[in-house]
Amino acid sequence: MSDGQDTGRPEFTLVQVADTPSSEEEMAPMFTAPVTDGKRHKNDIFRPGPGPMVEFRGVTKTYDGGARGLNGVSLRIGTGEFVFLVGPSGSGKSTFIRLIIRELRATTGEVVVGGRDLATLRRSKVPYLRRAIGCVFQDFRLLPDRTAAENVAYALQVTGHSQKEVRRRVPEILSLVGLDGKFDRLPRELSGGEQQRVSIARALVNHPRLLIADEPTGNLDPETSLGIMDLLLRINRTGTTVLVATHDQHTVDRMQMRVIALDEGRVVRDEESAGYHDETGEVLA
Amino acid sequence: MRLGMFFREALRSIRANAAISVAATVTALIAVFILGAFIPSFMYVRSAVDAQTAKVDVDVYIADTATVSQVNSLREKLDGLRTDGTVAAVTYVSKEDALRIMKERLRDPSVLDELPSNPLPAKFNVKPTEAENADVIVAAVKDDPALDPTEGIVYPETTADRLLTAAKFVQWAGFILIGILLLAAVLLIGNTIRLSIFARRREVEVMRLVGATNWFIRWPFMIEGVICGLVGAVVAVAMLWGIKVGVVDAWAAGADSALTKTGSAAGTIAFPLLMIVLVGAGALLGAIGSGITLRRFLKV
Numbered sequence: 307m308s309d310g311q312d313t314g315r316p317e318f319t320l321v322q323v324a325d326t327p328s329s330e331e332e333m334a335p336m337f338t339a340p341v342t343d344g345k346r347h348k349n350d351i352f353r354p355g356p357g358p359m360v361e362f363r364g365v366t367k368t369y370d371g372g373a374r375g376l377n378g379v380s381l382r383i384g385t386g387e388f389v390f391l392v393g394p395s396g397s398g399k400s401t402f403i404r405l406i407i408r409e410l411r412a413t414t415g416e417v418v419v420g421g422r423d424l425a426t427l428r429r430s431k432v433p434y435l436r437r438a439i440g441c442v443f444q445d446f447r448l449l450p451d452r453t454a455a456e457n458v459a460y461a462l463q464v465t466g467h468s469q470k471e472v473r474r475r476v477p478e479i480l481s482l483v484g485l486d487g488k489f490d491r492l493p494r495e496l497s498g499g500e501q502q503r504v505s506i507a508r509a510l511v512n513h514p515r516l517l518i519a520d521e522p523t524g525n526l527d528p529e530t531s532l533g534i535m536d537l538l539l540r541i542n543r544t545g546t547t548v549l550v551a552t553h554d555q556h557t558v559d560r561m562q563m564r565v566i567a568l569d570e571g572r573v574v575r576d577e578e579s580a581g582y583h584d585e586t587g588e589v590l591a
Numbered sequence: 592m593r594l595g596m597f598f599r600e601a602l603r604s605i606r607a608n609a610a611i612s613v614a615a616t617v618t619a620l621i622a623v624f625i626l627g628a629f630i631p632s633f634m635y636v637r638s639a640v641d642a643q644t645a646k647v648d649v650d651v652y653i654a655d656t657a658t659v660s661q662v663n664s665l666r667e668k669l670d671g672l673r674t675d676g677t678v679a680a681v682t683y684v685s686k687e688d689a690l691r692i693m694k695e696r697l698r699d700p701s702v703l704d705e706l707p708s709n710p711l712p713a714k715f716n717v718k719p720t721e722a723e724n725a726d727v728i729v730a731a732v733k734d735d736p737a738l739d740p741t742e743g744i745v746y747p748e749t750t751a752d753r754l755l756t757a758a759k760f761v762q763w764a765g766f767i768l769i770g771i772l773l774l775a776a777v778l779l780i781g782n783t784i785r786l787s788i789f790a791r792r793r794e795v796e797v798m799r800l801v802g803a804t805n806w807f808i809r810w811p812f813m814i815e816g817v818i819c820g821l822v823g824a825v826v827a828v829a830m831l832w833g834i835k836v837g838v839v840d841a842w843a844a845g846a847d848s849a850l851t852k853t854g855s856a857a858g859t860i861a862f863p864l865l866m867i868v869l870v871g872a873g874a875l876l877g878a879i880g881s882g883i884t885l886r887r888f889l890k891v
Contacts, residue, residue, distance in 0.1 A: 407800075430804075437802030447797050451607055461801040463596060508801065 351434045352515065353421030358382040359516050359547040360406060365415035367401050367571075375401030377571035378415070383549060385515075388542040390558050391551040392582055393568035399551040402568065403520050406549075407439055408432050420515065437465055440509030440546075444521035446501045448493040454480060454504045455489040461508045475511060483507045483537060499530035506537060517541060519550045523557065531557055555582040600811035601818060608787050612819055615783035619823025619873050622776030626769065627831045627869045633765040634860050640758040647722040647754070651715040651732055652742035655686075661737040662713075668732055669715055677724045682716040689713065712739045722755055773876070780880030784816050788884065809885050816881030817874050824873025828866050835862060 360383040367375035376398045383389050391399050404410040405417050408424050417424045420438060427435060448457050455476050462472045480489055483503040493501050502522060509517060519538060523531035535550075535557050542548040552558060558565060559581040567575035567584070575584050605612040651669070653662055672678040684692070689711040694700040719725050725746050733744060788795060798808050860868075 433799070433802045433804045433807075435802075436800060441800055447793070447800065449794055449797055451603075460797075464798065464801050464803040464807055466593075512802070 350438070351420070351422055351427070351431055352438055355421050356385075357421050358418075359385045359387070359420060360549070361416075361418040362402075362405075363416040363418070365405065365412045365417055367398075367405060367410060368413045374571045375410070376405070376412075379568075379571070379573055380415075381566065381573060381576060383547060385547055386542070386545050388539065388548045388561075388563045389550070390561075390563055390565045391549060391568065392553070392558060392565055393574075396570075397568040398571040399568055400520065401571070403518055403549075403551060406516075406518060407436055407441060437512050438514055438516065440506075440512070440514035440517040442502070442505050442509050442517070442519040442522050444524035446493070446498075446505045448501060448504055448508075450493055453490045453492055454485060454496065454500075454507075457493070457504055458508045458511050461511050465512055479507045479511045480504070483510075484533075497530075498526050499533060502526065502530075502534055503537065506534070506541075510541060514546065516547045516549070519548070519552075521552055522550060523552065523554050528556060532560075535561065558582040597810040597814055601814035604787065604791065604811060604815050605818065608790050611783060611787045611790060612815070615780055615787070615816070615819035615877070616823045616826075618776065618779040618783060619820045619876055620827045621823075622772060622779070622876060623824040623827035623869050623873045624830060626772055626776075626872060627827055627865065628834075629765075629768065629772070630865060630868070631860050633761070633769075636761050637758065637765070640754055640761060643754050647719065647725055647746065649717040649719065649725055649728050649744060649746040650742075651717060651728075651735075651744050652739035653713045653715070653737055654739040655712060657737040661735075665732065665735050665737040666715065668735065669717055669728075672717075672728060672731060676720060677727050678717055679720045680718045682718075684714050684716055686711055686713045712742055714739075714742075773872075776876050777880045777883065780816060780820065780876055781884040783819075784812060784881040785884045787815065788812065809882075812881050812885055813878055816877035818877070820873040820875070820877025820880075821870065824870045827873070828869050831865075831869075832862070 362379045362381050365376055365379045369375055379398075379402070391402060393399055401410065405412055405424070406419055408417075408427065411425065419435065422435070424435070449460065452460065458476045458479060459472045462475060467475070477489060480486070483506055485500060485503050485507070488496065488500060491500075493504070496504065502525075506519075506522075517538070522538070523534050526534065531554055538548055538550060539561070562579045562581065564578050565575065565580040565582070566573060577584070651665070653665070657665075666681070666683070669678060669681045673681060686709050690703065690709050693711060694703055697703065717728055719728060729744050729746065732738070738744070795808060
């Protein structure tokens with residue numbers, strides 16, 4: 307999708323356009339293509355190559371109690387794709403996501419992310435996997451006693467960036483997600499949509515190549531949800547692979563992206579440019 | 592620069608969880624205070640016992656009838672013990688010396704002038720290097736022909752044995768008590784840090800989510816533990832100092848003359864050294880307590 311993926315860790319250059327964009331077409335240029343210096347960062351655990359961003363090969367996850375989270379799932383998510391993961395509660399969406407960030411390990415089968423088989427990834431390397439993946443959740447997971455800027459800065463400090471760089475990048479990314487003038491607000495002083503924007507800014511600030519959003523609009527009203535989805539789409543246009551697990555039928559139908567539907571731990575549908583329901587109109591959620 | 596950040600994070604956490612931080616600090620305070628009261632007391636008792644055992648010596652009395660060669664061979668035997676390290680010193684006390692010493696001790700020495708001859712036997716006063724060596728000395732010389740048949744060998748057998756038992760008891764009881772105390776303090780502080788982590792489990796979750804390494808998460812908590820341990824220790828030391836100046840020193844000044852009369856050589860740890868030990872112990876307690884808890888918490 308962009309010339310950065312094949313050579314190593316891409317460095318996005320983030321550029322703010324003058325005014326808040328009013329349509330999707332105007333939003334796109336906010337991110338420019340990744341630029342690489344040709345060198346791989348020593349803790350960059352993703353293997354460069356043209357392969358898919360995420361690959362599941364016959365993955366089954368059985369929980370300790372015997373419950374099946376996933377049951378023989380095989381699929382690929384290509385680099386630069388935008389994918390909706392849909393399905394009713396308990397269908398395996400969360401298991402799917404937690405396997406990718408290695409909060410869980412597959413019982414059988416292989417989970418390969420960025421060319422790395424997660425079964426063989428050493429525990430000490432897991433933090434570096436998570437730095438390469440941005441995560442956004444329904445409940446935002448912001449630190450309540452820190453301002454918007456501090457929440458974003460935290461993700462940069464964790465990855466060892468200098469104070470100088472933190473001061474440069476935090477305002478940049480917060481402006482980018484549309485939070486100008488709200489840098490010093492605490493999460494409780496922000497609306498739900500704004501909190502989710504902070505959370506997205508935090509997920510983006512380390513330039514992840516994969517962004518995972520678990521029910522990002524679950525707590526938001528429809529109009530705010532559209533804004534958040536537009537933001538995710540814009541991020542996708544820079545070459546970032548985006549995976550969104552959602553119940554939000556309206557959004558999925560409107561955006562017409564690839565849809566993977568899960569039910570009882572199995573893939574029941576995997577369709578390009580689709581809506582929330584399959585063509586028969588059968589209700590899945 | 593990183594350390595500064597960890598430090599800021601630790602202070603932020605202490606402020607955010609004030610009640611828990613106070614609990615950890617008070618725990619450290621109590622532990623260090625008890626430790627600080629116990630160490631000097633323990634060392635005082637030990638040193639008093641040591642001083643008493645050091646006084647144990649063996650008197651080997653020589654028969655008036657013993658020949659010069661017999662006395663010389665006895666002396667050689669005792670000198671032999673000195674070369675192998677059992678005996679620290681051998682002093683010959685002649686009959687005349689014995690009488691003179693007796694005269695010095697008596698309030699009215701004139702009674703001795705009434706004696707027709709000197710009844711006191713000559714002796715070797717033997718100082719063992721360790722109190723428990725007294726038995727070895729006695730065994731070595733008890734059948735010697737030069738021994739005085741009536742006086743023989745005199746040493747405070749029961750006193751020495753009791754003192755030795757007491758010394759060993761004090762030592763072991765002391766070690767065990769200090770051990771239990773330290774363990775309790777570590778567990779208590781660990782538990783308090785666990786509360787602090789639990790109160791911030793969401794925060795820790797977020798840290799892991801954004802890719803913080805375990806050490807990155809650990810440092811602020813460790814520093815938090817050390818700060819609580821240090822503050823607790825400093826307050827405890829201040830309290831101990833107050834007690835030392837206000838109570839112990841005053842009492843010692845009153846008892847001073849009595850102490851010097853009995854010639855007690857018992858001493859205890861110097862306060863500045865104790866202070867360093869206690870503050871170090873406080874910091875260590877905090878670090879170990881939080882370290883152990885974090886080990887368990889950050890697995891998986």
